[in-house]
Amino acid sequence: MDDHMTVSALADIIRHQAEILEDGRLRHTYPDHYGDKSLTTARSRLLEACDKLNHLVTGPEEYMMGLAQGHRLQAALQYVCHFRLASHIPADGTPISYDELAEKASVEASRCVRILRLLMTHHIFREPGTRLIAHNRNSRVLLDSDAGAAIEWYTNEAFRSSTFLAEASELWPSSEQMNQTALNLAYDTSLPAFRFLSQSLEPSRADRYSRAMAGLSKRRQLTVEHLVTGYDWKSLPNDTTMVDVGGGNGYCSKAIADANPGLKFVVQDLKKTFGAVHTDLKGRLRFMEYDFFTPQPVVADVYLLRRVLHYHPNKYVVKILQAQVSAMKKPGARIIIMDDIAIRSGMITTLEERKTRTLDISMMSLYNSAERDLGDWKALFHTVDPKLKLVDVRKPPGSSLSIMELWMDQQSQSRGQNDGSLPYAFTKRNSVS
Numbered sequence: 001m002d003d004h005m006t007v008s009a010l011a012d013i014i015r016h017q018a019e020i021l022e023d024g025r026l027r028h029t030y031p032d033h034y035g036d037k038s039l040t041t042a043r044s045r046l047l048e049a050c051d052k053l054n055h056l057v058t059g060p061e062e063y064m065m066g067l068a069q070g071h072r073l074q075a076a077l078q079y080v081c082h083f084r085l086a087s088h089i090p091a092d093g094t095p096i097s098y099d100e101l102a103e104k105a106s107v108e109a110s111r112c113v114r115i116l117r118l119l120m121t122h123h124i125f126r127e128p129g130t131r132l133i134a135h136n137r138n139s140r141v142l143l144d145s146d147a148g149a150a151i152e153w154y155t156n157e158a159f160r161s162s163t164f165l166a167e168a169s170e171l172w173p174s175s176e177q178m179n180q181t182a183l184n185l186a187y188d189t190s191l192p193a194f195r196f197l198s199q200s201l202e203p204s205r206a207d208r209y210s211r212a213m214a215g216l217s218k219r220r221q222l223t224v225e226h227l228v229t230g231y232d233w234k235s236l237p238n239d240t241t242m243v244d245v246g247g248g249n250g251y252c253s254k255a256i257a258d259a260n261p262g263l264k265f266v267v268q269d270l271k272k273t274f275g276a277v278h279t280d281l282k283g284r285l286r287f288m289e290y291d292f293f294t295p296q297p298v299v300a301d302v303y304l305l306r307r308v309l310h311y312h313p314n315k316y317v318v319k320i321l322q323a324q325v326s327a328m329k330k331p332g333a334r335i336i337i338m339d340d341i342a343i344r345s346g347m348i349t350t351l352e353e354r355k356t357r358t359l360d361i362s363m364m365s366l367y368n369s370a371e372r373d374l375g376d377w378k379a380l381f382h383t384v385d386p387k388l389k390l391v392d393v394r395k396p397p398g399s400s401l402s403i404m405e406l407w408m409d410q411q412s413q414s415r416g417q418n419d420g421s422l423p424y425a426f427t428k429r430n431s432v433s
């Protein structure tokens, strides 16, 4: 989209793309249905045009002052989460009075009303009558235990840490240490973020983080469905064991296991982060305490690292992968990484790029990590072990994460020579150069 478009040209785009979406709605419930490429494109163009129109019409001073006050909204959401306001309002949309809500939540009524009214200007909750409050589709997200936990995490630990970004950058300008971050200043701790969360004296913090990760994966672009359908799990022989390294409460393994009855799973994580998903998988899924900086104790067929490496500075990524490589003793053993691959500016829309850049700052504030493009990933794999080969990269449609598959070179070649059964990725593309 041209950067110098006029307001009316942008309005034309909006009308045109809106018509495509409205026609599409006859066939689909949601306009952001990622299975339909034309609707996904129309939605993305519409949002991009709306964003450009907004900034153009708002004007520089108002635009900048508005952005600079984003923390008020974060604080209001933090308040709502803290006092569990959403849970006291009927989920079915029936309104209750502000006074009743204040009493149920044990909060001071007038302050509560002021906070909710700010949120309403951002389309969160609605006021269907005088001094009445009800849920709308946005506020209902808070009712989902996992998605609600994600919003709590963003408006608590993540929000508070962000406010120390400049100070941390002054103290540790180019640190690759995981305990020299804005989070360390915000919480006055010398522990890296994950240790801080898992060893917190507030046990709910670890549980909330675990649920938050599951909650983030409920969004269309991060749904675990992309992992289930984005890899050919059915091509793996029965009794294949997959280790889910840094698997949190095990929801990813459970989703793959439900669709693939022949596979077995070991979910590894720092003990206290487990909220262990309920499973009825009859011994096919077990949990194990494991620190991924130490040699991998399980000799398995597949090592999955989903949204794990992303959170670590380069030197730690190398350590984590080397610890897994040391256990790749079985023929055909492979590492599957599902993570972000940054795309260069100009190749995606501004709004998509904004998400990547936002994540990049989050990585900086919490973990001293960064977003990586494919070249960065390949360089890291080479440092881990020159024999470690990236044999396939794919991005499931609608997913913001890509799946990278890695084999040890000699091992894959000898397996191929012995029985001709190269991994399916090799047969398609051979090594990704």
Ligand SMILES: C[S@@+](CC[C@H](N)C(=O)[O-])C[C@H]1O[C@@H](n2cnc3c(N)ncnc32)[C@H](O)[C@@H]1O
Binding pocket: 194, 195, 198, 210, 213, 214, 217, 245, 246, 247, 248, 249, 252, 268, 269, 270, 273, 290, 291, 292, 293, 305, 306, 307, 308, 311
């Ligand atoms: C961002 S979460 C990803 C969880 C899950 N794989 C997913 O896709 O949602 C990263 C996970 O790595 C775990 N973790 C962090 N440091 C670890 C360590 N040293 N050893 C094992 N797990 C660790 C965290 O507890 C957390 O569950």
